[in-house]
Amino acid sequence: MLLVADYLAFSTRAFLGIGRGAIGIERLRVHATFVQMVNVGVNSFPTVGMACFFMGLVLAMQGADQLQQLGALDKVADLVSFSMLREIGPLITAVVIIGRSGSAITAEIGTMKVNQEIEALEVMAIDPFRFLVVPRLLAMLVMCPCLTMLGIALGLVGGWILGVYSLHLNPYFYVTNTLAAVDLKDLYSGLFKGLVFGGLIATISCYYGMRVEGGAEGVGKNTNRAVVVALLSVLAMDAVLTAFFFFAI
Amino acid sequence: MASSPLPDARKTPLKPKFAIEVRNLVKRFGKRTVLNKINFKLPLGGVLAIMGGSGCGKTTLLRHLIGLVQPDEGEIFIMGREISRLSQNELYELRRSYGMLFQGGALLQSLTVGENVALPILESSRVDEKVASLVVKMKLELVGLTGFEHLKPAQISGGMVKRVALARALALDPDLIFCDEPSAGLDPIMTAVIDKLICDLTEKLGISVAVVTHDMASAFRIASHMIFLFEGQVVAEGSPGEIRQNPDARLQQFINGLPDGPIPLRLSKDDYLKELLGKNSS
Numbered sequence: 001m002l003l004v005a006d007y008l009a010f011s012t013r014a015f016l017g018i019g020r021g022a023i024g025i026e027r028l029r030v031h032a033t034f035v036q037m038v039n040v041g042v043n044s045f046p047t048v049g050m051a052c053f054f055m056g057l058v059l060a061m062q063g064a065d066q067l068q069q070l071g072a073l074d075k076v077a078d079l080v081s082f083s084m085l086r087e088i089g090p091l092i093t094a095v096v097i098i099g100r101s102g103s104a105i106t107a108e109i110g111t112m113k114v115n116q117e118i119e120a121l122e123v124m125a126i127d128p129f130r131f132l133v134v135p136r137l138l139a140m141l142v143m144c145p146c147l148t149m150l151g152i153a154l155g156l157v158g159g160w161i162l163g164v165y166s167l168h169l170n171p172y173f174y175v176t177n178t179l180a181a182v183d184l185k186d187l188y189s190g191l192f193k194g195l196v197f198g199g200l201i202a203t204i205s206c207y208y209g210m211r212v213e214g215g216a217e218g219v220g221k222n223t224n225r226a227v228v229v230a231l232l233s234v235l236a237m238d239a240v241l242t243a244f245f246f247f248a249i
Numbered sequence: 250m251a252s253s254p255l256p257d258a259r260k261t262p263l264k265p266k267f268a269i270e271v272r273n274l275v276k277r278f279g280k281r282t283v284l285n286k287i288n289f290k291l292p293l294g295g296v297l298a299i300m301g302g303s304g305c306g307k308t309t310l311l312r313h314l315i316g317l318v319q320p321d322e323g324e325i326f327i328m329g330r331e332i333s334r335l336s337q338n339e340l341y342e343l344r345r346s347y348g349m350l351f352q353g354g355a356l357l358q359s360l361t362v363g364e365n366v367a368l369p370i371l372e373s374s375r376v377d378e379k380v381a382s383l384v385v386k387m388k389l390e391l392v393g394l395t396g397f398e399h400l401k402p403a404q405i406s407g408g409m410v411k412r413v414a415l416a417r418a419l420a421l422d423p424d425l426i427f428c429d430e431p432s433a434g435l436d437p438i439m440t441a442v443i444d445k446l447i448c449d450l451t452e453k454l455g456i457s458v459a460v461v462t463h464d465m466a467s468a469f470r471i472a473s474h475m476i477f478l479f480e481g482q483v484v485a486e487g488s489p490g491e492i493r494q495n496p497d498a499r500l501q502q503f504i505n506g507l508p509d510g511p512i513p514l515r516l517s518k519d520d521y522l523k524e525l526l527g528k529n530s531s
Contacts, residue, residue: 115355116355123348
């Protein structure tokens with residue numbers, strides 16, 4: 001419970017840091033935020049894109065196998081689009097970002113802590129929160145929904161390629177079916193999930209980085225913890241958001 | 250306390266008499282008292298050497314002085330302000346008046362040498378980057394590293410890292426500098442270079458310096474005032490001459506680097522037997 005309370009206080013401070021920067025009480029590190037956006041977003045795009053593309057292919061294959069038995073092979077487009085927008089796109093994107101960027105954030109901040117770089121910032125009257133956490137959180141909040149959208153698009157392309165070239169579905173008919181199967185709420189819910197997952201991944205990764213103790217071993221342990229906790233938190237939050245969007249309202 | 254000549258904690262005196270004043274500082278970690286009733290003063294423009302064996306509390310004392318650790322008891326006045334009672338913003342404001350040279354340099358590895366030195370300047374004020382760049386060149390010239398602005402810390406030697414860290418500590422023209430083992434891991438020539446830099450800072454710029462060190466030759470070369478810590482207490486204090494003449498056997502063993510004396514390297518025979526038989530485990 002203490003850990004959760006400590007994490008919540010940490011996250012609140014991080015979000016307040018963005019708020020203070022937005023209204024001009026504190027200086028936002030704009031350049032550092034763009035650097036992080038490149039690290040988190042642009043450099044992650046090939047991995048996220050490939051992962052979602054293959055998931056689109058796999059979804060179409062698995063769906064075709066089952067739907068063919070029901071004589072509804074043309075519903076593959078519905079299944080792929082529906083699943084990619086609501087669940088698979090945001091989830092696969094988040095999982096890739098946790099593995100690629102979340103772990104890197106924890107390891108980087110943790111190593112800075114071990115090397116006394118964070119103490120040096122403190123002694124130079126530079127708030128480590130404003131300097132390190134806020135740019136990473138802001139970058140993740142912007143880039144996670146963007147990556148989710150691109151991931152969804154590539155997942156749909158994967159499904160289309162399999163549907164057209166392997167299942168011999170009409171390409172135009174596949175696109176029409178895709179558009180008919182989903183509505184804007186599916187897209188918004190997916191993007192909102194991306195935003196929430198981005199916030200979770202950034203705060204958890206930074207939290208474990210800032211709490212590193214005990215040298216290189218501590219960096220390794222906390223990086224491992226950050227990945228596990230971020231993964232479980234994203235999955236739990238996914239269940240909560242799915243219930244909220246598709247059962248409660 | 251009522252007759253204390255010290256100023257109110259939250260008011261900055263126009264001219265503090267001492268750069269550092271520590272009164273009855275006590276720090277405990279669990280049941281272990283790491284610092285016990287520490288008292289000392291460093292006049293403005295002086296160089297204080299904080300000496301003592303490994304684990305005697307030197308680094309903990311330094312962390313108190315720079316405001317990274319709060320004392321359990323006692324008061325610490327830096328440039329006339331009691332740091333444990335300051336708010337975060339007041340502490341940040343005070344920190345802009347002192348610099349710190351960490352043992353390993355603690356340069357930000359993701360930034361270049363120039364960016365590291367410019368960091369406190371750009372973060373503490375809205376100064377133009379061109380002006381900051383000029384100040385960086387001046388500070389790097391001061392430590393003999395002109396032309397190294399574009400290298401990363403990983404691309405320069407340990408001695409150069411220390412000098413860059415010193416340049417960064419000097420970036421905001423501080424009144425006081427703290428140094429944690431400035432000569433650790435350096436060759437004798439580089440140690441002498443760092444010592445000369447510290448002496449120049451006090452002589453030419455009037456900066457006060459507090460140095461935590463094991464290196465006796467270096468300490469006697471630079472210090473105007475010395476304290477010797479043993480088991481969390483100040484057991485000797487004075488000028489270098491007074492320290493040399495001090496009859497305390499622990500101090501003499503330490504400054505002469507003698508293997509045998511009152512500071513034990515090993516357990517006594519009785520303690521060793523108890524340790525072997527596991528009687529100390531409880």
